[in-house]
Structures are given as C-alpha cells and as structure tokens.
Amino acid sequence: MKRWVDFVCMLLLLLRNNSVLSQLCVATALGWLLLKLLAKRRQRRECFLVDFTCYKPPVERQANAELSIYVSLSAETIIPENLKFQWKIFLSSGLGEETSLPRFIFNDEMVATLEEARVEMEETFFATSDELFARTGVTPQDIDIVIVTVATFTAAPSHASVVASHYKMKESVKTFNLSGMGCSAGVLAVNMARDLLLVNPDSYALILTTENTTINANYPGNDRTFMLTPCLFRVGGAAMLLSNKPQDAARAKMRLLHSIRTNVAADDEAYACIFVTEDDDDVYGVRLRPSLHAVAAKAVANNLARLGPKVLPLSEQLYYAYNWLCVKWLKMKVEAYVPNFKLAFQHFCVHPGGRGVISGIGKNLKLNEYDLEASRMALFRFGNTSTSGVWYEMAYLEAKRRLKVGEHVLQIALGSGFKCNTAVWEVLREKHPLESSCWDECLHRYPWDTRKNYTDDFCDQWLSRLTPIQPTSNDLDINTT
Structure with a gap:
C-alpha cells in the first residue's frame, strides 16, 4: 500500500511542474497504470476450457435390450x-444396444452394495482424469480447485476428497462436492468454477461429473412413475480442465462466454417432479412425474429469456420485444414469437435426458434434426449419463470435425430442483486428428435413425421370448441335493 501512496505523491509533484517533460511523464505513467489494470481485469475474467475427456465403459459391460429387461425380470x-x-x-427411449450398466449387474448375486457404488465412481473419475492429465501435461499437483458432481450418491469422505487423496494433491487445493444437484450439475459446476477462477488468479480447476447408477439401476416395485430411471440412466462420466492463465489461451479448446443458472424450485410442482423417495410399498427409487416436460419447458424458457439479451442480435431482440408487447399489452391474437437462437449459435448440446426431452426442446427452439443430431446420438450410444451428457455431445461434435474456430456452442442441461443451466462456449481450436475420443471405433456408424415406435404385439412377442422358464420339481430336487 505504501508503494502506491508514494507513486501517487510522485505524480502530484510532477503535476506541480508545468514543464512539458513532467506532463509527458505523468501521462505515460497513467497510461501504463491503465493498461496494467485492464490486463489484470481481462486475466481475471477469462475462463478457458483447456481440454475435456469422456468415460468409455468397458465393452464387456455393454447392455443390449435383452440384458436391460433381464434386470427387471430378476x-x-x-x-x-x-x-x-x-x-x-x-424400446422407445432412444437408447441403443451399446449403453453400459454398472459392474454389479454382471455379478452372480446382482446385489447393489455401497462398495459397488464406490467402485463405479472411482473407475469413472480416475479413468477420465488420467487421460486428461496425459493430454494436457498438467499434473495433479498443479490443480488448485476440484469440483466433483455425483447426482444421487453421497459418501464420506466426500468424492472430492477421494480424488485429492488418490492423486496426492497439494494441501492448499480447494475441494467442492456437489450431490443431489441433478443432471444439470455438469454445467452448474462450470459456472461455479468460473466464479472461483475470478477470485483465484493463475489457477487450474478440475471438474469431474458422473451419475452413480449402481443404487438406481433396478427398481423392483410396481409404481410406474419410478420405472423411467432404470430404463434411461447409464454409466458415464466426464472430466474438464478449466484455467484462467493467459498462457493457456493459445492451447485451450474453448473460452467460456456466458453461463446462466435458473432454479424454479419455488414452484411446488417443479420441486416435486423429480424426487428420490419410497413408493407406497416402501421401495426406494427415483420418481418422475408426468409434469416433467411442462416443468422443463418453463425452466428452459426462463433461462433463455435471461440469456437472449446477452447473445442475440439487436434486431432479433427488438422483434421479440415488439411481439411481447402485442401479446401481453395490446392483447392481439398473434402467435408468440420464439427468437431464432441459430443466429447466435452454430451448435447445440441439448441435455440427452430422453427422446421426448430432446424433441420437446428442439421443437420449442425450432431446431432441425441436424441441430439435434449430437443429442440423439449421445443418448443412443451412451444413454442418459446425467451430469456428463452434454459433454458426450461436445465430444461427438469434435469427432465429426464440426467445431470450427470462432463458432459458438450452447449447452442446455436440465436437472432436479427443478433447474436449467446453460453455458456458451467459443471454439478456439479444432480437435487434433490424433486425439483419442470416446467415439473412436464407432463414429462411422453415426448418425443413426433412432425414431422408432413399437406396437403392443411387438412387445408381447419379445416378452414371451424373455420370460424365464420355471424350474420343474425334479430340477428343484437335483439343485437341493
């Protein structure tokens, strides 16, 4: 502080001298100080995505349709x-034949234990982190901030502490554990990392996201509102490395431009549309109410209403304001205008929560099938991977070589609460041809037409094939002896 006081006093003394040289020195000093402050402010505001990786489960844990229904038959x-x-x-969820189930499904006992839940979490986090460190050259000791999101599984020590312990991170590392935040926590963690990087200059932030499916892989009850979760959710995860270091701008893949969070939990229906609880028979599960689509549409609309003024061209904003005035104040019978967000974004990563969720958001935003291709393919290949879903879509766009320098990507994530979180990224560099990807070895098969509808007769035919054969009395005697 004393140095700054002495610096100001020196400038005041120079100003008392009316010579041209003194005035030039003062102007030079003020200009240098202004540039220094602007550079420091720019440095604190920038948030770079250095790189990211997505988890690719082992082939032996892939679950086709027959294995998926066998879990329910058990x-x-x-x-x-x-x-x-x-x-x-x-059959109508939009999931393909290569999604993955947790490890315990393939054991003889098929029992979901706490240890199995920990194994799934650690396998996902360590695999994605190891690949991320290898690709970026950043070591675990360089990490300053760790944010871990696991939607429905909480343990002690926390998941963030497990990661810090495994990699022997420095004692000053700041760890944050987000649980119960739903499928939108992956984008929410980016928002949190950005805020932390604003007050922690020259720092690296590691974000790990997953949905622990072990505890929710099977629902043995009979309440239909609980049956959607085991049908849609699959094993998956992602790791992201964020930085605010100016030297990372040259190698970073993307720059975060905007991040908007919307929470409509004040509405009772929105709060209860996704709920972890027991059914009437005290069977544990995740309840999804039929009002989910309406609640999601409202949350998305509220979020984009805040995001629009930041990204849309002025002409589009004026037309929207004029339409709103005609509908709300003048009571004119005209259709409400939906802004054309394709004027601001070249790519969209819509939360792959299910075929209906993707189609609903696409219809509201007037997106075509090309715009929704990454979302549908991520759901088809990997299933609903919860917090990491939008990152599988980003990896798909990269693998298809669609992300060009200067283009903008919009991520839309939905989650319990009810929350809608969005992130806007600017592409800084394209994917290197030799970089590995979770889409390797299967990218040539996509896009795939996932719009299928199955009749009751088709379902009856498959169920008759999959119904287990009841053992005879002789079989029982032999097994007993």
Missing part, C-alpha cells in the same frame, strides 16, 4: 402389466 415382485410397460419404455 425382480419377481413386478407384475406382468408393469413389466410390459417398462419394456415399451426400453
């Missing part, structure tokens, strides 16, 4: 009508 308490209902969800 629960003898499910009545045939609900089994058929669950099977129809499987």
Whole structure:
C-alpha cells in the first residue's frame, strides 16, 4: 500500500511542474497504470476450457435390450402389466444396444452394495482424469480447485476428497462436492468454477461429473412413475480442465462466454417432479412425474429469456420485444414469437435426458434434426449419463470435425430442483486428428435413425421370448441335493 501512496505523491509533484517533460511523464505513467489494470481485469475474467475427456465403459459391460429387461425380470415382485410397460419404455427411449450398466449387474448375486457404488465412481473419475492429465501435461499437483458432481450418491469422505487423496494433491487445493444437484450439475459446476477462477488468479480447476447408477439401476416395485430411471440412466462420466492463465489461451479448446443458472424450485410442482423417495410399498427409487416436460419447458424458457439479451442480435431482440408487447399489452391474437437462437449459435448440446426431452426442446427452439443430431446420438450410444451428457455431445461434435474456430456452442442441461443451466462456449481450436475420443471405433456408424415406435404385439412377442422358464420339481430336487 505504501508503494502506491508514494507513486501517487510522485505524480502530484510532477503535476506541480508545468514543464512539458513532467506532463509527458505523468501521462505515460497513467497510461501504463491503465493498461496494467485492464490486463489484470481481462486475466481475471477469462475462463478457458483447456481440454475435456469422456468415460468409455468397458465393452464387456455393454447392455443390449435383452440384458436391460433381464434386470427387471430378476425382480419377481413386478407384475406382468408393469413389466410390459417398462419394456415399451426400453424400446422407445432412444437408447441403443451399446449403453453400459454398472459392474454389479454382471455379478452372480446382482446385489447393489455401497462398495459397488464406490467402485463405479472411482473407475469413472480416475479413468477420465488420467487421460486428461496425459493430454494436457498438467499434473495433479498443479490443480488448485476440484469440483466433483455425483447426482444421487453421497459418501464420506466426500468424492472430492477421494480424488485429492488418490492423486496426492497439494494441501492448499480447494475441494467442492456437489450431490443431489441433478443432471444439470455438469454445467452448474462450470459456472461455479468460473466464479472461483475470478477470485483465484493463475489457477487450474478440475471438474469431474458422473451419475452413480449402481443404487438406481433396478427398481423392483410396481409404481410406474419410478420405472423411467432404470430404463434411461447409464454409466458415464466426464472430466474438464478449466484455467484462467493467459498462457493457456493459445492451447485451450474453448473460452467460456456466458453461463446462466435458473432454479424454479419455488414452484411446488417443479420441486416435486423429480424426487428420490419410497413408493407406497416402501421401495426406494427415483420418481418422475408426468409434469416433467411442462416443468422443463418453463425452466428452459426462463433461462433463455435471461440469456437472449446477452447473445442475440439487436434486431432479433427488438422483434421479440415488439411481439411481447402485442401479446401481453395490446392483447392481439398473434402467435408468440420464439427468437431464432441459430443466429447466435452454430451448435447445440441439448441435455440427452430422453427422446421426448430432446424433441420437446428442439421443437420449442425450432431446431432441425441436424441441430439435434449430437443429442440423439449421445443418448443412443451412451444413454442418459446425467451430469456428463452434454459433454458426450461436445465430444461427438469434435469427432465429426464440426467445431470450427470462432463458432459458438450452447449447452442446455436440465436437472432436479427443478433447474436449467446453460453455458456458451467459443471454439478456439479444432480437435487434433490424433486425439483419442470416446467415439473412436464407432463414429462411422453415426448418425443413426433412432425414431422408432413399437406396437403392443411387438412387445408381447419379445416378452414371451424373455420370460424365464420355471424350474420343474425334479430340477428343484437335483439343485437341493
């Protein structure tokens, strides 16, 4: 502080001298000080995505449609009508034959334990982090901030502490553990990292996101509002490295421009549309109410209403304001105008929560199938991977060589609460041809037409094939002896 006081006093003394040289020195000093402040402010505001990786589960844990329904068949308490209902969800969900289930499904006992939940989490986090460190050259000791998001699984020590312990990170590392934040936590963590980087100059932030599916992979009850979760959610995860170091601007893949968070939990229906609880028979599960699509549409509309003025051209904003005035104040019978967000973004990563969610958001934003291709393919290949879903879409766009320097990408993530979080990225460099990707070895098969509808007769035919054969009395005697 004393140095700054002495510097100001020196400038005041120079100003008392009316010579041209003194005035030139003062002007030079003030200009240098202004440039210094602007550079420092720019440095504190920049948030770079250095790189990111997505988890690719082992091939031996892939679950086709028959294995998925076999998990439900193993629960003898499910009545045939609900089994058929669950099977129809499987077939029309938009999921393909290569999504992955947790490890315990492939064990003889098929019992979801706390240890199995920890194994799934650690496998995902360590695999993505190791690949990220290898690709960026950043070591675990260089990390200053760790943010971990696991939607429905909480443990002690926290997941962030598990990561810090495994990699022997420095004692000054700041760790944050986000649990219960739903599928939107992956984008929410980016918003949190940006805010932390604003007050921590020259820092690296590591973000790890996943959905622990072990505890929710099977629902043995008969309440249909609980049956969607095991049908849609699959194993997956992602790791992102964010930085505010100016030297990382040359090698970073993207720059974060905007991040908007919207929470409509004040609405009781929105708060309860996704709820972890027990059904009437005290069976644990995740309840999804039919009002989910309406709640999601409202949350997305509120979020984009805040994002629009930051990204849309002025002409589009004026036309929207004029339409709003005609509808709300003048009571004119005209259709409400939806701004054309394709004027601001070249690519869209819509939360792959299900085929209906993707189609609903695409319809509201007037997106075509090309715009929704990454979302549909991520759902088809990897399923609903919760917090990491939008990053599988980003990896798809990269693998297809669609991200060009200067283009903008919009990520839209939805989650319980109910929340809608968005992030706007500017592409700084394209993917290197030799970089690995979770889409390697299968990219040539996409895009794939996932719009299928199955009749009741088709479901009955498959169920008759999959119904387990009841053992005879002789079989029981042999097994007993």
